[in-house]
Amino acid sequence: MKESNIINDYLKKLVIYNNSSLKLNDDVFFDKLKKLVISVDTYIEGSHFIDFKKPELVIKKIIRSSISDLICKGVTPKHYFIAGAGNRNSFNKFNLKKILRSLHQEQKKFNISLGGGDTVFSKKLSFTITTIGYSKKIIKRNNVKLNDDIYVTGNLGDSFIGLNILKKKIKVNNDLKKYFENKFYQPSLHLKFSRKLSIFANSSIDISDGLVTDLEKLINKQNLSYRLLIDRIPISSKLKKLISLKKIKKELLVSNGDDYQILFTAKPSKNRIILKIAKSFGTKISKIGKICSSSTKSEILDQKGMKIRLKNKGYFHKF
Numbered sequence: 102m103k104e105s106n107i108i109n110d111y112l113k114k115l116v117i118y119n120n121s122s123l124k125l126n127d128d129v130f131f132d133k134l135k136k137l138v139i140s141v142d143t144y145i146e147g148s149h150f151i152d153f154k155k156p157e158l159v160i161k162k163i164i165r166s167s168i169s170d171l172i173c174k175g176v177t178p179k180h181y182f183i184a185g186a187g188n189r190n191s192f193n194k195f196n197l198k199k200i201l202r203s204l205h206q207e208q209k210k211f212n213i214s215l216g217g218g219d220t221v222f223s224k225k226l227s228f229t230i231t232t233i234g235y236s237k238k239i240i241k242r243n244n245v246k247l248n249d250d251i252y253v254t255g256n257l258g259d260s261f262i263g264l265n266i267l268k269k270k271i272k273v274n275n276d277l278k279k280y281f282e283n284k285f286y287q288p289s290l291h292l293k294f295s296r297k298l299s300i301f302a303n304s305s306i307d308i309s310d311g312l313v314t315d316l317e318k319l320i321n322k323q324n325l326s327y328r329l330l331i332d333r334i335p336i337s338s339k340l341k342k343l344i345s346l347k348k349i350k351k352e353l354l355v356s357n358g359d360d361y362q363i364l365f366t367a368k369p370s371k372n373r374i375i376l377k378i379a380k381s382f383g384t385k386i387s388k389i390g391k392i393c394s395s396s397t398k399s400e401i402l403d404q405k406g407m408k409i410r411l412k413n414k415g416y417f418h419k420f
Contacts, residue, residue: 126321127242128170128306138234140170146226151267153191153226157199158286160228164207165288166309167230169361172290173307174239175298180216182231186223211292240298240305240365243321249303249366251327251390252375254291256337257312257362258354259284271348280339288361294384295363301375305365311358313401313411319366320392326399329390331355331409355401356411366392 108125116122121132130139144163153159168178208214263285265271266278306315316327343349379386401409
């Protein structure tokens with residue numbers, strides 16, 4: 102059973118009279134009256150991170166992936182709560198010092214503060230992060246409009262390569278190894294740019310499960326489709342090098358996640374202001390496609406305008 106089935110077939114019945122839940126169609130809780138925005142995420146060893154050999158980096162990854170839920174909504178995160186389930190091996194003094202140092206660095210970098218949390222014994226290591234922010238409005242997920250342009254911040258694919266290097270599925274030199282592993286553990290978040298999202302974005306989401314999967318979450322049950330141009334999907338110069346060496350195909354990058362870049366849609370008339378704001382904050386922005394009528398099927402086109410068939414669209418939580 103997929104996560105979406107559990108939400109749609111069971112949990113939605115519990116939030117019928119709670120507008121702040123946004124019908125469980127978004128990644129946040131939004132109480133408009135109290136200007137309160139909350140997100141909750143859980144990370145499990147062996148699933149969301151390979152192991153705990155580098156606790157200082159694992160903690161950075163889960164903090165950044167958690168606050169990105171608010172950032173992609175145009176909301177500035179302010180507080181976080183962290184609950185850890187583990188044992189003596191996970192939470193020994195040596196690891197705790199590293200965790201504390203990383204949390205301090207992340208608090209300083211993103212101007213957030215620890216609000217509280219919990220610790221419990223468990224044979225399986227996991228963390229749950231609750232993030233809180235305050236805002237009068239948010240950019241909702243399912244508000245895509247016909248003819249909207251599709252944009253994404255930063256580069257895609259580096260984190261996926263980093264994960265595969267950690268899994269020893271891809272071999273590269275030490276410089277590339279360090280670069281890609283760093284992108285997996287410390288994704289780049291565009292906090293300053295996100296504060297301007299409400300000026301132009303109709304809908305938004307962070308790319309956690311893969312570009313295609315998360316784009317389809319944006320559209321959801323709306324009577325719309327999309328057209329993506331693969332040559333416009335932004336990748337780093339280092340990833341281009343791997344592609345040229347035939348280490349990886351670009352087609353694979355559109356169906357993998359953990360980038361935590363902002364995927365959003367906006368009217369074509371907003372293009373100039375988007376580029377202007379992005380330039381002012383030094384944020385890389387790419388227009389990668391368009392929202393189309395449901396009379397045409399969603400498609401991904403290569404450089405020659407030919408359709409690309411994906412073996413998988415991204416990551417799905419299954420039970």
